[in-house]
Amino acid sequence: MRTAAAQPPPHPIPAPAAADDAPPPSSRTPRSAAAVLVIACAAQFMVVLDVSIVNVALPAMRAELHLSAAGQQWIVNAYALAFAGLLLLGGRAADLVGTKRAFLTGLAAFTVASLAGGLAEGGALLIAARAVQGLGGAILAPATLTLIMTTFTEPAARTRAMGAWSAVMAAGGAAGAVVGGVLTEYAGWRWVLFVNVPIGVALLAAALVYVPRVTAREGGLRRLDLPGAVTVTGGLTALVYGIISSETHGWGEAAVWAPLASAAVLLAAFLVIEAKVAHPLVPLGILRRRTLAVANLVVLGMGAATFSMWFVLSLYFQQILGQSAVKAGLCFLPGSIAIIVGAQVATRVITRTGPRPLLVTGMALSTVGFVWLSRLSADGSFASDVVVPFTLATFGAGLAMMPATVAATSGTDRSQAGLASGLVNTSRQVGGAIGLALLATVASHTTAARLAAHDDMRVALTDGYGRALLIAAVFTACAALGALALPGRNRTERS
Template identity: 65%
Template structure:
């Protein structure tokens, strides 16, 4: 094989002609996606240290997570369209550069406001970068079996990135300080950028231009989601009837309605409404919203619970997440091997049922309980079920999609997970806060009660996802999970 880059063309060369080159593109895409997903959860273990260092309020702690997920969720659709229109290579490089620079700004932040702002910019960089990683894979691997393996690796990275965030965050916080949970991205981002410049060729070019990007749609959906989350979070300190709460919720609903109107009017919408009429795609994205709601809240709430209630150190908290990380890996690999034989529906139903059982178990936690049986064991069930579900729901959403819509559909899938995560985290944290305020006994007993109610709500989310999965096609996945050239719906 020649060591020189392949010639630039408008169509990706067959996988058999590129050999190790395609393996490098897969490695680059998965490494970038791992870094993006890692930053959703890596901060959770470090939140108490950030609170002490920067004087953050409980709501401020939540915004460290929510600012990232909102910037990520609100602009993922724009990032997906950018990958289609201006090319996966250019979009990948821009997103990676912005993400890396924002990570440095987070690590150097001198106060909470600066950190939250930098986290939002970091989320925007991730929103540009993440869809490009999946688009690179879809346009590089055109042979069905190779694409299934590549998407399995990408889905595993998504699951493992979220699971190992707490472990890596605990190690960095304990031995290097909380700032390094962000600064660690800088050398990694530079290395990936150098590899992408060398291996990702102009073959991954788009079929449009920046002028076709729907900026009004992106702005309305981003601000609308932010307003909704702000309104929900505000209920922790203000009554529902306060102008701050209902004003923010009303603004969010109006802006999301405006987004729907904009999408029906513009020539090149972020989300062509016809796409949402595809039954399988619509159901898969609703399931992903419920899955994301439980998944994001699980890492956040458990990280705080084991430190605030059980008194674990950051390092011990991170190490405690290792069994869950292994459970996610096992679940993801299991679904990768079974998907082509069973199709997505049985795997999703099973995975969500396992997670529901785990969350119901977690909801029974008590101040005097045994850690291994009351916390660790149910957490493993939650993680195993979530790991089993990531690939099937992605496969259901992307099956049969035309290659030219790869960025759009991957953006929708990622947006659904992040929207679910942002809204779910806000809802569950608000439920926990209201429970704690209404509890007669202060201290550990109140904290335990609020976490128990939040986990019960997470069980409702995963149960709804299991029921929704029953509406997906039951036939085996004879087509690969992802777009095929000229593929039908």
């Protein structure tokens, strides 16, 4: 995560292809420009916050709504899959149908879905609401960046605005677990969703007044690749569903192989669509670039490991160590700080080293941290079992985060830079969703085996968490090895 003005955000999103829908600079007063910046930053904070705010609330959600272990995963994955699968479409929407329209649409969907989720009386409605939140976030997040890029056209002003936007991004990611813990403990888990409603309503009212209305590009809606977005999102959802179903069904049962087969068909259809449509969501030719392809594979592994770590540790803190939601949230602070520190270190040395050494080192450090974390004990403590390896793993992730984006966008034509950075974020979210489904399934099978051997429940759960974290180490080790395939510093720009 990054706070300096010239740094990319911790979750890069598609940048606007052009600033031709911006109002003339003379039409913007300093006051109205400042209002647009506040609106954009507040909306982005809300989107980033919701990636992690539910983690600490998961045990409370499961208990009140009688969710299964798979249902608990879907609370996280429904948001991640919808956000990842539709993010690139959202980036195109902000450019093609008008920034204000995209911003208001995404914000309204996000706010209404938050209200519906907070009111949910069953797991299915809560999961559906989280998916709509992800849809809203996929439209809203690119629009916030577009607002800044088109409002602040003078280089120094744009640099300051981007610095504020990036700082808010970092704060949202770091605050999620803590805010979720406080709300769950003192107001109830529903408030991790309700908290978005007054913020969303206030932002909608402010955006109607301060965000300039612009004319959408002619034919913009026709240029949106809706079939591509539907097939890739459906394919990823079916893939994750099939993996999660293996917790309770054998791999040869229809409940597992049918969604996996559907995933293969839908993802194949996505590739065919992208090869044939006039305005594809992902021009397949861009994936021939070595640096972009390798960077996305590295980020896929990174996302699979880190998403699962936050999920597993939130359960370990509350179910095994017996911590309250507030204490569990505070336990995540060292990791949040370590990510920020790692990103700052990467910022200061990348011009001298290039992205490859930082990616390899970061993923190697995360691997050591995950292997260490896999030795969790049912009789352990945060101080003795978690804090050091957790900090090491998250510092490594922070060290690798920005270099992955740099590697993906190096040598890319300016017109495709937003697409390249958006692909990195999509890979991170997709990797997180698939990794969480896979590692939670591994943890569930391990726990069931330990219980069958008559182990204590706490010991069985801890063994399951440890096995999942060991597989996470495999992901980051593969990411470190994959990063070696990137060209060296002197060749990166030409790749």
